[in-house]
Amino acid sequence: MTVSAVPSDRHPGAGMVISTVAPDRRPDSGAAISVGSLIRPAAGRLSLAVLAGVGAAGAAVALTACSAWLISRAALHPPVLHLMVAIVAVRACGLSRGVLRYLERLVGHDAAFRILTDVRVRLWTRLERLAPAGLADFRRADLARRLAADVDAVLDLITRVVLPYAVAGVIGLASVLVVGVLVPVAGLALAVALLVVGAGVPVLQRAAARRADGRLAPLRAELATGVVDLLHGLPDLAAYGATRDRLDRLAAVDARLTDTSRRSAATAGLGAAVTALSTGAAVLAGLVAGAVAVRSGSLPGELLALIVLTPLAVFEIAAPLPTAAQRWATARVSLRRLTELWQTPDPIHDDPSSTPTAAAARKNDDASPGPARGNSGLAVPEMRVDGVTAGWVGGRTAINGVDLVLPSGGRVALVGPSGSGKSTVAALLVRFLDPREGRVTMDGRDLREIPADEVRRVVGYLPEDSSLFDTTIGDNLRIGRPGASDTDLREALRQARLLDWVETLPDGLDTLVGEHGMALSGGQRRRLALARLLLGDARVLIFDEPTEHLDDETAAALTRDLMAAAGERTVLLITHRTDLTGLAVTRLR
Numbered sequence: 309m310t311v312s313a314v315p316s317d318r319h320p321g322a323g324m325v326i327s328t329v330a331p332d333r334r335p336d337s338g339a340a341i342s343v344g345s346l347i348r349p350a351a352g353r354l355s356l357a358v359l360a361g362v363g364a365a366g367a368a369v370a371l372t373a374c375s376a377w378l379i380s381r382a383a384l385h386p387p388v389l390h391l392m393v394a395i396v397a398v399r400a401c402g403l404s405r406g407v408l409r410y411l412e413r414l415v416g417h418d419a420a421f422r423i424l425t426d427v428r429v430r431l432w433t434r435l436e437r438l439a440p441a442g443l444a445d446f447r448r449a450d451l452a453r454r455l456a457a458d459v460d461a462v463l464d465l466i467t468r469v470v471l472p473y474a475v476a477g478v479i480g481l482a483s484v485l486v487v488g489v490l491v492p493v494a495g496l497a498l499a500v501a502l503l504v505v506g507a508g509v510p511v512l513q514r515a516a517a518r519r520a521d522g523r524l525a526p527l528r529a530e531l532a533t534g535v536v537d538l539l540h541g542l543p544d545l546a547a548y549g550a551t552r553d554r555l556d557r558l559a560a561v562d563a564r565l566t567d568t569s570r571r572s573a574a575t576a577g578l579g580a581a582v583t584a585l586s587t588g589a590a591v592l593a594g595l596v597a598g599a600v601a602v603r604s605g606s607l608p609g610e611l612l613a614l615i616v617l618t619p620l621a622v623f624e625i626a627a628p629l630p631t632a633a634q635r636w637a638t639a640r641v642s643l644r645r646l647t648e649l650w651q652t653p654d655p656i657h658d659d660p661s662s663t664p665t666a667a668a669a670r671k672n673d674d675a676s677p678g679p680a681r682g683n684s685g686l687a688v689p690e691m692r693v694d695g696v697t698a699g700w701v702g703g704r705t706a707i708n709g710v711d712l713v714l715p716s717g718g719r720v721a722l723v724g725p726s727g728s729g730k731s732t733v734a735a736l737l738v739r740f741l742d743p744r745e746g747r748v749t750m751d752g753r754d755l756r757e758i759p760a761d762e763v764r765r766v767v768g769y770l771p772e773d774s775s776l777f778d779t780t781i782g783d784n785l786r787i788g789r790p791g792a793s794d795t796d797l798r799e800a801l802r803q804a805r806l807l808d809w810v811e812t813l814p815d816g817l818d819t820l821v822g823e824h825g826m827a828l829s830g831g832q833r834r835r836l837a838l839a840r841l842l843l844g845d846a847r848v849l850i851f852d853e854p855t856e857h858l859d860d861e862t863a864a865a866l867t868r869d870l871m872a873a874a875g876e877r878t879v880l881l882i883t884h885r886t887d888l889t890g891l892a893v894t895r896l897r
């Protein structure tokens with residue numbers, strides 16, 4: 309169990325309660341994402357789909373076999389009653405085939421979508437845990453491909469690899485047994501041809517494609533990353549006349565992708581050709597061996613058609629196997645890419661030593677001293693950074709032995725040259741990162757004892773590049789507090805000194821802000837992000853260079869408004885500004 313400090317629901321804004329968090333709420337990581345681990349949550353449904361698929365494919369093969377026997381037998385003009393069982397069997401197989409096929413598709417896709425949902429939820433939970441520090445090694449477009457295309461490959465894996473192989477395996481074996489009992493040589497020929505299609509062709513394809521299928525996903529990700537980079541940096545590239553060079557590099561990746569796709573398509577064609585040849589060989593072998601058996605009297609003549617035509621029906625079911633094997637090669641790479649994301653080390657580690665006893669010991673209702681309170685009764689914790697060393701990627705150190713005190717309700721400025729680690733300190737205070745050495749504490753408690761989402765409820769962070777989403781002002785604000793009323797939104801806008809402007813807009817809170825808030829001015833974007841932060845319940849506010857890129861007058865006005873809006877909450881202002889009147893200053897070197 310971990311101990312968490314959260315604002316009390318009973319006394320909103322008036323106190324802190326300690327909640328306990330079950331360890332199983334923490335997203336797990338570690339084991340690789342394998343086919344087995346994917347299938348497990350929907351194993352029952354998937355078995356049902358395989359059963360329905362086997363039924364449908366069995367009905368198709370039986371339909372061909374019964375029809376072949378029926379036509380041959382009918383040619384001998386027996387009493388019609390002798391044909392009744394076969395006639396009924398043909399009708400039953402014809403009708404059940406469609407129904408069972410429908411059932412297989414329905415249940416199979418239902419299972420696949422359940423598995424997909426499970427994977428998506430697990431990955432997004434993991435992503436939430438990793439962001440932002442744990443994702444520093446991933447490029448955004450690549451990450452987007454992992455979360456979209458690579459996750460979609462899981463759907464392919466279930467419906468186009470696992471199901472066809474399972475069904476073809478069962479039906480192939482049953483057909484080989486039936487044909488083999490009647491004419492052993494024909495059974496053997498069918499078995500060999502099926503092995504060639506199901507196993508030999510994929511091996512051949514793999515050799516011919518030289519792992520081209522496995523290279524498709526990384527190459528597509530590389531192309532997507534290049535395109536996104538190009539679009540983002542287009543104005544700069546155009547200004548430096550470097551667009552051509554970038555386009556050439558993209559064209560080179562595109563050429564590699566086209567070449568790989570072509571090789572992959574060529575091997576698919578090769579697979580189809582070998583499958584057709586194998587089918588023909590099995591039919592021919594059946595015909596010769598069957599004819600010999602009929603002549604020697606070991607096989608009734610009317611069964612010859614069954615021996616010859618059954619392989620045709622079986623190969624209709626086995627024909628998708630080479631494509632399935634190719635998809636498996638692609639899906640395996642996608643699973644590896646998802647596993648890389650899944651196994652990315654946590655940037656933060658909850659302290660396992662925090663116990664319910666610790667929670668009980670610290671339980672602070674209104675009677676306990678608890679954190680300091682302002683005039684309104686708002687519990688505002690004191691935060692300290694004591695001798696902290698920390699870094700983002702690999703072993704690189706971003707800050708070394710940093711100390712900082714944020715007294716309850718205090719106003720502190722964190723200044724220092726660019727790259728000295730100011731934003732890293734902010735990241736530590738909101739638990740995007742944990743220290744490698746030293747401690748970050750809230751009212752004396754190590755932040756590692758408090759789940760990250762609970763820390764972020766108490767400590768609000770306005771990053772340098774706050775994101776606005778391409779939706780309305782109201783929707784952007786409600787990210788700060790889902791379910792907030794329009795009155796709450798207006799109050800937050802008023803505190804951020806944006807209400808007067810919003811009231812002049814014809815659509816008011818429903819005004820669209822454009823992609824990344826491009827329809828607003830720089831100052832309006834910052835104020836809107838500030839209003840969103842104020843709407844939440846945070847008692848410690850961290851403003852990371854909120855006035856960057858603003859003119860002096862606007863910057864001074866915004867800083868004044870930030871301080872006024874913060875009220876009795878603690879403020880940490882990360883800034884390059886020189887006017888630090890009224891702020892306790894901590895300097896990084």
Ligand SMILES: Nc1ncnc2c1ncn2[C@@H]1O[C@H](COP(=O)(O)OP(=O)(O)OP(=O)(O)O)[C@@H](O)[C@H]1O
Binds near residue numbers: 700731
């Ligand atoms: N999200 C991140 N991922 C990886 N490394 C990072 C990240 N943020 C910061 N760093 C690294 O940490 C070091 C300190 O950067 P930081 O942004 O904390 O400095 P800063 O003082 O805030 O700089 P500035 O004033 O330019 O914003 C730098 O070497 C930087 O490369």
